[in-house]
Amino acid sequence: MSHSEDKLEQLITKAPKTMSPERSLWSDIEKQLDKPEFIQPNHWRRVAVASVVFLVAVLSTVMWDRQQLVSIETAQVEVSPLLNTLNDIRTQHQQQVALLQQSQKVNWQATEKGLPLEKGIEQLRKAALQIFETLQKSPNDKQLWQLWLWTQQRELELLQQGQQLPAVTQHQGALI
Amino acid sequence: MTAQIKVLQQSSFNEPDLIDSAKKGDKAAFKQLYQQHHQRVYALCFRITGQVALAEDATQDCFVTLWQKLPQFKGQSQFTTWLHSLSVNQALNSLKKHRSFWSRFVAAETDIAAVQDEYEDLDKILVKLPERARIVFVLYALEGYKHEEIGQLMGIASGTSKAQYHRAQKLLAQMLE
Numbered sequence: 001m002s003h004s005e006d007k008l009e010q011l012i013t014k015a016p017k018t019m020s021p022e023r024s025l026w027s028d029i030e031k032q033l034d035k036p037e038f039i040q041p042n043h044w045r046r047v048a049v050a051s052v053v054f055l056v057a058v059l060s061t062v063m064w065d066r067q068q069l070v071s072i073e074t075a076q077v078e079v080s081p082l083l084n085t086l087n088d089i090r091t092q093h094q095q096q097v098a099l100l101q102q103s104q105k106v107n108w109q110a111t112e113k114g115l116p117l118e119k120g121i122e123q124l125r126k127a128a129l130q131i132f133e134t135l136q137k138s139p140n141d142k143q144l145w146q147l148w149l150w151t152q153q154r155e156l157e158l159l160q161q162g163q164q165l166p167a168v169t170q171h172q173g174a175l176i
Numbered sequence: 177m178t179a180q181i182k183v184l185q186q187s188s189f190n191e192p193d194l195i196d197s198a199k200k201g202d203k204a205a206f207k208q209l210y211q212q213h214h215q216r217v218y219a220l221c222f223r224i225t226g227q228v229a230l231a232e233d234a235t236q237d238c239f240v241t242l243w244q245k246l247p248q249f250k251g252q253s254q255f256t257t258w259l260h261s262l263s264v265n266q267a268l269n270s271l272k273k274h275r276s277f278w279s280r281f282v283a284a285e286t287d288i289a290a291v292q293d294e295y296e297d298l299d300k301i302l303v304k305l306p307e308r309a310r311i312v313f314v315l316y317a318l319e320g321y322k323h324e325e326i327g328q329l330m331g332i333a334s335g336t337s338k339a340q341y342h343r344a345q346k347l348l349a350q351m352l353e
Contacts, residue, residue: 004349022232023232025236029210029239033240166328
């Protein structure tokens with residue numbers, strides 16, 4: 001070992017574990033303690049917000065169109081075979097979600113990146129429920145069907161992406 | 177030595193109670209936790225960021241995050257280990273947040289003269305290292321992390337971490353010649 005390497009080893013050994021900051025940091029910290037937790041805007045949050053805005057816009061248009069048609073059409077109140085299909089697809093989707101949740105390897109919802117994703121999924125579910133209820137009243141609406149199927153597909157995709165998020169490890173490095 | 181023992185005694189004094197109180201929103205208890213640990217957190221942040229101003233910001237961010245995440249601490253690991261892990265992550269995040277576009281291409285402006293007056297031998301030369309090499313060196317040589325763990329933290333391969341460590345070691349040895 002050369003002299004400089006030897007000296008470096010000595011410096012590492014005697015390096016202090018603590019250092020004093022040049023100024024007191026507590027007052028600035030204290031001011032920030034009462035602020036609500038800051039969530040960094042990220043990709044998933046933007047996707048979730050965009051999805052919700054899109055869904056609300058489409059839903060509003062569809063609802064408005066339907067109101068226009070109500071006066072002309074005589075609603076077919078009888079149980080349509082489409083309603084059975086609607087319920088079958090919903091059950092199938094719920095089974096797929098349950099299966100995905102059972103095979104979940106990591107608790108990605110607890111991670112920093114998982115939170116906005118979880119919110120996005122929640123909003124998608126709410127939107128899907130609204131569409132489902134509207135579809136029950138008017139099962140012949142093709143556009144609404146497409147939208148409903150899209151929300152379900154998107155929910156499955158987000159759940160799968162959530163499972164690919166990295167898990168947080170707790171035990172790393174030395175003690176303070 | 178007596179002073180060191182005193183510091184250790186203070187740092188272990190009533191810590192679980194302080195943590196419990198701070199979890200319930202007791203700022204005075206949290207301040208005591210800050211007083212016990214801020215010098216260690218600051219040292220870590222200074223060595224990772226390599227700049228006084230950034231280290232101060234990172235230390236503040238660490239304790240604000242600690243306040244927010246404290247309810248998640250269930251006592252399964254030692255508080256100090258948990259805080260250490262949180263501090264490293266926060267220091268790396270702060271560095272990323274404050275790093276300007278141009279700083280990726282131009283070396284950070286560090287007042288080496290001021291640092292040399294202020295700090296101990298190793299810290300005087302650590303700040304002269306390139307950012308990535310410095311972080312790897314600090315985490316591996318001073319904080320006892322493995323290259324695999326460093327790789328995960330920094331989003332690099334463990335082989336890259338090893339290469340950066342050897343680079344840092346070589347540069348530091350040259351500075352000491």
